[in-house]
Amino acid sequence: MTPASGDTLTLPKEPEGAGRIKSLIRVSRYLGLKKIRLAAVIILFLIGTVSFILLSVMLGIAVNSLTGIKTVDTIYPVVATMAGLSVLSFICYYIGYYLLADVIQTALFRLRQNLFEHMQTLSLRFYDRQPIGELMSRVTNDIDVVTAFFQVPLGTLLMGTFMLITTMVAMLWLNSWLALVAMVAVVLLIGIVWLLARVAGPAFGMLQERLADLNGLTEETLAGEKTIIAYRQQKKMAARQSGVSKEAYEVGVKAQVVSLVINPLTVLVTNLDVGIVALIGSIMIVKGALTVGVLTTFLSLTLLFVLPMLTIFANYNYILSASVSAGRIFSILDEKPDIVDRPGAVELKPVKGHVVFKDVNFSYVSGRQILKNNSFEALPGQKIGLCGPTGAGKSTIINILTRYYDIDSGIIEIDGQNIYDVKQESLRKQIGVVLQEPFLFSDTVMNNLKYGRDGASEDECTAVAKDANCHEFITRLPKGYDTILSDGGSNLSQGQRQLLTIARAMIADPRILILDEATSNVDTRTEKNIQAALRKLQEGRTSFVIAHRLSTIKDAHKILVINQGEIVERGTHDEMMAAKGFYYDLYMSQFKGRVSEILSE
Numbered sequence: 001m002t003p004a005s006g007d008t009l010t011l012p013k014e015p016e017g018a019g020r021i022k023s024l025i026r027v028s029r030y031l032g033l034k035k036i037r038l039a040a041v042i043i044l045f046l047i048g049t050v051s052f053i054l055l056s057v058m059l060g061i062a063v064n065s066l067t068g069i070k071t072v073d074t075i076y077p078v079v080a081t082m083a084g085l086s087v088l089s090f091i092c093y094y095i096g097y098y099l100l101a102d103v104i105q106t107a108l109f110r111l112r113q114n115l116f117e118h119m120q121t122l123s124l125r126f127y128d129r130q131p132i133g134e135l136m137s138r139v140t141n142d143i144d145v146v147t148a149f150f151q152v153p154l155g156t157l158l159m160g161t162f163m164l165i166t167t168m169v170a171m172l173w174l175n176s177w178l179a180l181v182a183m184v185a186v187v188l189l190i191g192i193v194w195l196l197a198r199v200a201g202p203a204f205g206m207l208q209e210r211l212a213d214l215n216g217l218t219e220e221t222l223a224g225e226k227t228i229i230a231y232r233q234q235k236k237m238a239a240r241q242s243g244v245s246k247e248a249y250e251v252g253v254k255a256q257v258v259s260l261v262i263n264p265l266t267v268l269v270t271n272l273d274v275g276i277v278a279l280i281g282s283i284m285i286v287k288g289a290l291t292v293g294v295l296t297t298f299l300s301l302t303l304l305f306v307l308p309m310l311t312i313f314a315n316y317n318y319i320l321s322a323s324v325s326a327g328r329i330f331s332i333l334d335e336k337p338d339i340v341d342r343p344g345a346v347e348l349k350p351v352k353g354h355v356v357f358k359d360v361n362f363s364y365v366s367g368r369q370i371l372k373n374n375s376f377e378a379l380p381g382q383k384i385g386l387c388g389p390t391g392a393g394k395s396t397i398i399n400i401l402t403r404y405y406d407i408d409s410g411i412i413e414i415d416g417q418n419i420y421d422v423k424q425e426s427l428r429k430q431i432g433v434v435l436q437e438p439f440l441f442s443d444t445v446m447n448n449l450k451y452g453r454d455g456a457s458e459d460e461c462t463a464v465a466k467d468a469n470c471h472e473f474i475t476r477l478p479k480g481y482d483t484i485l486s487d488g489g490s491n492l493s494q495g496q497r498q499l500l501t502i503a504r505a506m507i508a509d510p511r512i513l514i515l516d517e518a519t520s521n522v523d524t525r526t527e528k529n530i531q532a533a534l535r536k537l538q539e540g541r542t543s544f545v546i547a548h549r550l551s552t553i554k555d556a557h558k559i560l561v562i563n564q565g566e567i568v569e570r571g572t573h574d575e576m577m578a579a580k581g582f583y584y585d586l587y588m589s590q591f592k593g594r595v596s597e598i599l600s601e
């Protein structure tokens with residue numbers, strides 16, 4: 001059951017401003033996973049850049065050496081050195097980029113793995129908070145944005161930064177006054193970028209949010225395609241889609257335009273800067289304070305100085321969007337799992353299946369209590385029926401027995417052991433679950449059965465499949481047990497999927513079983529098959545059967561009637577029918593409904 005509206009919390013918001021820079025630095029730390037290679041890249045880029053800068057210095061030397069000389073011989077060694085520097089710089093950049101590719105791919109691999117693995121540790125409470133589409137967006141779209149940042153501009157940015165630093169050092173060394181003139185451009189550009197960041201930054205954040213909305217809607221539309229067609233809602237869904245798309249378009253344009261304006265602006269600033277350096281330099285030459293060669297070097301350095309800034313700013317949108325996406329990714333990575341093993345938690349030894357609830361209270365969200373003072377006992381091997389109106393809290397009882405959620409107060413014991421004192425994994429190993437919506441993996445039939453228990457052999461699985469009335473239909477599949485179940489088993493009928501999940505639970509061989517309305521939505525013959533398989537599955541195990549149709553729990557050792565989170569009645573079917581209470585009314589209303597159904601057939 002989905003949470004009632006108003007109960008949903010939202011995913012932690014991505015950081016803003018300084019937080020974004022922190023996120024960018026944090027995501028860049030993943031590059032340090034290959035420290036030696038990264039160090040080699042930095043050294044190679046540095047050598048490449050210094051060689052490149054020396055080319056400009058050599059240009060000045062060449063100009064100076066030509067002044068007043070009639071023979072070109074003196075220029076040859078200079079040209080040869082320049083050629084050597086060019087080749088050296090090329091080789092350094094080439095190897096540097098080659099190594100960087102590996103550094104980047106390792107970083108992305110780890111980031112994807114960390115995110116996926118971390119999400120597996122989070123509790124259902126976390127997944128309740130947001131539509132799956134929103135999470136999908138963070139796992140796919142945001143990772144793609146960071147990938148684009150690492151793959152496209154990162155190398156250029158590294159190169160640019162080195163270029164900026166080495167050029168600055170070279171300029172200061174050649175002539176500190178002229179160097180300061182050239183640096184005016186930096187101040188101007190930083191000012192422009194600061195202004196643009198104030199507008200574009202939030203726009204990029206909003207763009208990612210709109211894209212996440214779009215993903216959510218697409219996911220919902222695809223999952224509900226059958227219902228959409230049945231209720232002829234295609235046009236409405238298309239209109240909703242285009243509404244969200246338009247919002248993404250509008251913030252997208254804002255983010256993009258602002259960051260694109262930066263390009264022509266930086267070109268303008270560059271030209272102005274070169275002009276100013278040429279003017280001041282010429283005045284200095286006239287006054288004898290500078291040689292023509294030094295000015296030539298300076299002009300070429302000024303260009304080299306502004307060029308990396310151009311590249312940095314040209315890639316500004318990558319940097320902005322990557323910082324936003326990195327923030328969104330880290331907001332998931334920083335989410336602490338709230339269902340954790342207590343310090344000193346022990347393995348739950350194989351149990352007999354004695355389950356006790358004592359005064360258990362529970363709420364999904366604070367302030368809205370769902371289960372109130374639930375107490376009951378299930379002896380080993382007993383079948384316990386759970387019934388009651390929709391939203392009464394039947395599934396919730398199961399959710400806390402399996403520790404999908406932690407309770408507010410009370411005690412839950414299995415074979416006398418508090419479930420909070422044992423390791424979650426060892427607890428869940430002993431509880432088999434057959435859900436209302438059978439979930440199968442996109443894998444072969446055999447592997448789906450093997451998911452029940454690590455190490456289950458093929459012979460064992462085939463024998464169980466026979467017991468669970470699956471073998472016959474499996475052998476009729478195109479590749480038998482090797483048939484791949486596409487998209488969670490959509491190539492099987494609902495009943496077949498249910499039979500397979502029953503077989504999987506049999507292979508798991510747990511002492512405690514949870515069956516959640518496992519027999520709904522199937523024809524009578526399949527239902528008989530399922531019932532027979534379930535009876536086999538329940539043999540010798542404590543089972544909790546959540547039933548809407550009371551006929552499925554008539555034979556239960558005990559039936560708990562839940563209403564608004566409280567156990568309002570308990571006993572066997574016969575006892576409660578005789579008592580003519582809540583259960584009796586429930587049963588009679590279903591019975592009458594069934595009779596009128598049969599009469600109208």
Ligand SMILES: Nc1ncnc2c1ncn2[C@@H]1O[C@H](COP(=O)(O)OP(=O)(O)OP(=O)(O)O)[C@@H](O)[C@H]1O
Binds near residue numbers: 001002388395
């Ligand atoms: N993840 C959740 N977050 C918040 N509230 C929830 C969540 N799941 C269920 N609820 C609320 O808890 C109450 C009990 O839900 P539960 O699913 O246990 O009912 P149920 O008896 O199993 O209903 P049904 O027979 O319709 O499946 C409902 O009011 C429901 O809105």
